[in-house]
Amino acid sequence: MNGTSSAMAARPPVHRGLADRLRDGLPRLVLAPSFALILVFVYGFIIWTLTLSFTTSRILPVYSFAGFDAYIRLWSQPNWHMALGNLAIFGILYMSACIAIGLLLAILLDQRIRGEGVLRPIFLYPMALSFVVTGTAWKWFLNPGLGLENTMRNLGWESFTFDWLVNKDMAIYTIVIAGVWQASGFVMAMFLAGLRGIDSEIIKAAQIDGASTVSIYRRIILPLLRPVFLSALIVLAHMAIKSYDLVIALTGGGPGNATELPSTFMYSYTFTRNQMAVGSASAVMMLMGIAAIIVPYLYSELREKDR
Amino acid sequence: MSAPADSVSPGSARAARYFIYGALLVFALIYLTPLYVMLTTSLKTLDEIRTGDMMALPASPSLDAWVRAWGEACIGVTCTGIKGYFWNSLKMVVPAVVISTLLGALNGYVLTKWRFPGHKIVFGMMLFACFIPFQAVLIPMARVLGILGLSNSTAGLVMVHVIYGLGFTTLFFRNYYEAFPDELIKSAMIDGAGFFRIFWRILLPSSGPIIVVTVIYQFTNIWNDFLFGVSFASGESAPMTVALNNLVSSSTGVKEYNVDMAAAVIAALPTLFVYIVAGRYFVRGLMAGAVKG
Numbered sequence: 001m002n003g004t005s006s007a008m009a010a011r012p013p014v015h016r017g018l019a020d021r022l023r024d025g026l027p028r029l030v031l032a033p034s035f036a037l038i039l040v041f042v043y044g045f046i047i048w049t050l051t052l053s054f055t056t057s058r059i060l061p062v063y064s065f066a067g068f069d070a071y072i073r074l075w076s077q078p079n080w081h082m083a084l085g086n087l088a089i090f091g092i093l094y095m096s097a098c099i100a101i102g103l104l105l106a107i108l109l110d111q112r113i114r115g116e117g118v119l120r121p122i123f124l125y126p127m128a129l130s131f132v133v134t135g136t137a138w139k140w141f142l143n144p145g146l147g148l149e150n151t152m153r154n155l156g157w158e159s160f161t162f163d164w165l166v167n168k169d170m171a172i173y174t175i176v177i178a179g180v181w182q183a184s185g186f187v188m189a190m191f192l193a194g195l196r197g198i199d200s201e202i203i204k205a206a207q208i209d210g211a212s213t214v215s216i217y218r219r220i221i222l223p224l225l226r227p228v229f230l231s232a233l234i235v236l237a238h239m240a241i242k243s244y245d246l247v248i249a250l251t252g253g254g255p256g257n258a259t260e261l262p263s264t265f266m267y268s269y270t271f272t273r274n275q276m277a278v279g280s281a282s283a284v285m286m287l288m289g290i291a292a293i294i295v296p297y298l299y300s301e302l303r304e305k306d307r
Numbered sequence: 308m309s310a311p312a313d314s315v316s317p318g319s320a321r322a323a324r325y326f327i328y329g330a331l332l333v334f335a336l337i338y339l340t341p342l343y344v345m346l347t348t349s350l351k352t353l354d355e356i357r358t359g360d361m362m363a364l365p366a367s368p369s370l371d372a373w374v375r376a377w378g379e380a381c382i383g384v385t386c387t388g389i390k391g392y393f394w395n396s397l398k399m400v401v402p403a404v405v406i407s408t409l410l411g412a413l414n415g416y417v418l419t420k421w422r423f424p425g426h427k428i429v430f431g432m433m434l435f436a437c438f439i440p441f442q443a444v445l446i447p448m449a450r451v452l453g454i455l456g457l458s459n460s461t462a463g464l465v466m467v468h469v470i471y472g473l474g475f476t477t478l479f480f481r482n483y484y485e486a487f488p489d490e491l492i493k494s495a496m497i498d499g500a501g502f503f504r505i506f507w508r509i510l511l512p513s514s515g516p517i518i519v520v521t522v523i524y525q526f527t528n529i530w531n532d533f534l535f536g537v538s539f540a541s542g543e544s545a546p547m548t549v550a551l552n553n554l555v556s557s558s559t560g561v562k563e564y565n566v567d568m569a570a571a572v573i574a575a576l577p578t579l580f581v582y583i584v585a586g587r588y589f590v591r592g593l594m595a596g597a598v599k600g
Contacts (some may be wrong), residue, residue, distance in 0.1 A: 026502045027421030030413050034473050035429055041451075041470045042436040045444035052446060061450065105334060108327050121586060122335045125342075128582035129575050130531035132548040136555050136571040137341045140348065140564060147361055154360045181341065242440050245533035249552055266442040271538070276446065283442040294438045302431055 046287065053280035061276060070277035080282065082257055083265040086172050090179070090261065091240040097180045098236055099229070102187025107217070109188070110195045120192075123185035131182070135249025138178040139165065168258040171251050175243075175259055178250055183239065187232050194228035195221070230297075237293050241286060262286050349373060349569035356564050372565035376573060380566050382553045383542070389570050391543065392550035396530055397577075399461050399546055403468040404525045410469070411476020411521060412514065416506050418477070419484040420492050430481065437474035444471075445538055452539055459544045467539060468529045475528075476521050483517040484510065519588045527578045547574050 056066045074080050105123055109116055126134065141147050144163040152160035164170035198221060206216050244263035251259040253268070262282055270279030344361055350368040351359070359366075378388040418430050448467060449458070457463030487510065495505050536546040545553075551574045555567045 023501065027417040028423055030502075031417045031429070034410050034414050034477070035433070037470050038433050038436050038473060041448070042439060042444065043432070045447040046439070048447040049443050049445075061446070101334075105331070108331050111324075111327050113327065113331065119331055119335055121583070122338050124586065125579065125582060126338065128527055128578045128586070130533065130548050130551075130578070132531075132533050132552050133571050133575045134341075136551065136567060137345050139555070140568060141341055141344055141361070146356065146564070151361050181338070185338070238438055245548070248533070248537075249555070252556060263440070263442060266445075267534075267538075270446060280446060283440065283445070286440040287443040290438055290440055291435075294435065298431060298434055302427055302434075 049280050049283055053277060053284050055277050057276035057280070059274040059276065066277070070281040073275075074278050074281045074285070077278070079257055079260060080262075080265060083260045083262045083282075086259060087241065087261050089172055090176055090243070091237065093173070093176045094179050094183075094240050095233060095236045097176065098184045098187045099232055101180065101184040102232065103191050105184070105188040106191035106195055109192060120189075123188055125185070126182040127186045129182065131243075131245035132249040134178055134182050135246050138174065138181070139250050142174055142177075165251065166255055168255050171255060171258045175247055175250055179240075179243065179246055182246075183236065187236070190228055190232050190235075191225065194225045198224050234293060234297050238290060241290050262289075345568045345572055349376075349565055349572055351565055353561070353563060353565060372563070372569040373573070375563070376554075376566045376569035380554055380563075380570065381557070381560070382550050383557075385543075389547065389550050389554065389573060392545055392547045393573065395461055395540075395544060396547040399464045399468065400526055400529045403465045403472065403529050404522055406465075407469045407472040407476045407525055408518065408521045410473060411478075412480045412511070412518070413506070414473070414477040415480025415482075415484045416510055418481045419487070420489070420505075420510075421502070430477070433474045433477050435474075436471070437478065441471065441534055445534075449538060459540050459542065461540070461544060464535060464540055464546065467535050468525075468532065471535075472525050472528065476525065479517055479521045479524070480514070483514065487513070516588060519585055523581055523585055523588070526581055530578050 051063070052061055053070050054065055054067060055062055056064050056069070109119065113119070129137075142162065142165045143149075144161075144166055147162075149160060149162040152162070164174045202220060202224075203216060206220055211219070242263060243261060244267065247253060247259055247261055247264055253260050253264045262285065266279050266282045266286065269275040269282065347363075347365055348356060348361070349372050350365040350370070352369065352371070355366055376388060377390050379386060380388045382389065382392070414433070418426055452458045452463045452467075455463070457466065491509060492505055495509055500508065531548060532546070533548040533552065536549040537552070540546065540549070551570050554570055
């Protein structure tokens with residue numbers, strides 16, 4: 001469906017009175033406030049933040065321009081490199097684990113399982129929780145001394161150690177664990193919807209030809225799920241770049257700066273370290289990262305709907 | 308799709324079934340464990356927590372920690388529990404959900420049934436707004452809320468959530484209305500029905516499923532928000548998530564793990580409730596939106 005098939009095309013073009021014109025303009029008038037809000041509060045604000053990133057702003061916005069100074073300072077911060085490195089570790093592990101577990105669960109659930117109605121909500125409920133709740137729960141669960149470590153020792157494994165939460169080298173992986181726990185059920189739901197949408201005739205034909213279950217999945221089903229892989233990747237990548245709450249609640253960015261991410265970096269440089277220009281520059285970097293993923297995706301999505 | 312598992316021998320087919328059920332059960336246990344630990348910890352005494360095992364059932368379950376979390380726990384310097392913040396969140400989430408859903412419905416209606424040149428660009432810009440990292444608008448928003456006198460207020464947070472929720476609500480309704488037959492609209496127009504009449508009488512009555520999806524989505528998103536809350540509302544007017552984080556991460560006094568867990572469960576209850584009551588529609592609708600295309 002495209003623009004010309006919509007109801008607007010039926011409008012008579014000549015000699016219209018004020019009432020007619022008002023009536024014709026009404027739809028646009030209804031949309032206008034929302035669009036204006038988005039223009040100002042999204043695009044206007046982005047330009048504002050971009051402007052701030054070229055100034056010398058510290059605790060308050062000032063508009064004395066300093067060129068790329070803030071960007072140079074940003075990229076010379078070891079902390080920023082730490083944040084980017086952590087985002088790479090977190091993002092890659094988070095996306096691949098969510099997709100692997102989500103796909104596995106969806107395939108298992110799709111085998112005409114009894115009790116699917118009970119199992120599916122169990123895999124999905126973490127998604128309903130706030131990241132702050134998830135972080136709080138896992139912080140307790142992984143508490144060295146009282147949590148999992150203690151449980152394993154009580155079970156008789158005296159030397160068991162699990163101190164990732166306070167271990168500089170391992171803390172980032174605790175964020176991956178909690179994040180995967182929260183989002184993998186959602187990815188499962190996406191894959192399950194994809195699986196249920198596949199035409200069963202194709203599968204039956206392949207079975208008659210004597211193809212094994214494994215090769216049916218590998219050769220037919222997984223390739224058909226490509227759009228779902230893409231959607232899941234986009235959603236997860238976007239969530240990974242934006243993750244803030246989970247880190248704050250689980251590790252607070254620590255120990256030291258071991259779990260710093262661009263999102264926590266931006267917040268602390270802007271609001272607690274009084275480096276607003278550097279904070280803005282980091283926000284612009286995050287925006288560019290997300291735009292690089294989202295814009296091509298949206299472009300192809302909106303174009304495809306034409307056909 | 309039906310399961311392609313029939314072409315193998317009965318013995319190995321049975322083994323495969325056991326494996327499938329076994330794997331699903333193991334995963335289910337893993338997913339449930341954190342919730343189990345949260346709930347049992349919140350029912351234990353501090354002594355029992357320190358000396359006992361995290362996985363053990365509470366020896367004598369008590370709701371003390373829940374009472375303390377609700378009405379006595381210290382958040383910052385005030386020790387009146389989380390109840391005030393719980394109401395803050397409720398007062399924020401209800402108007403924000405209602406307004407953004409209504410606007411989203413109207414926008415979706417215009418963008419599918421009253422298209423105009425450039426409607427695609429308008430929609431594209433609104434859609435991209437869903438995905439921006441909010442860090443890119445945080446500083447200007449803080450300034451504007453200050454200028455409007457809405458810093459540290461629930462009204463300010465309502466405004467923020469309405470604005471940044473518009474893209475999503477518009478997206479949901481637009482995708483839904485796109486499948487709605489144009490013929491019905493056209494024949495109503497021939498009968499002389501106007502813009503709003505068509506909306507109220509024809510589209511809205513058949514929008515039940517998508518309204519459910521949008522309301523649940525917005526409710527969980529806004530209730531669970533932390534970044535806007537912590538940036539724009541501190542102290543007394545903070546929402547639940549911010550209060551919970553302050554409670555849990557405060558380092559003064561004895562760490563009351565049972566109170567922390569009770570507060571976390573209280574913070575999770577509204578969205579869990581919504582999810583349990585209407586989650587099926589939520590998932591169905593989300594899938595329709597996300598897997599499309």
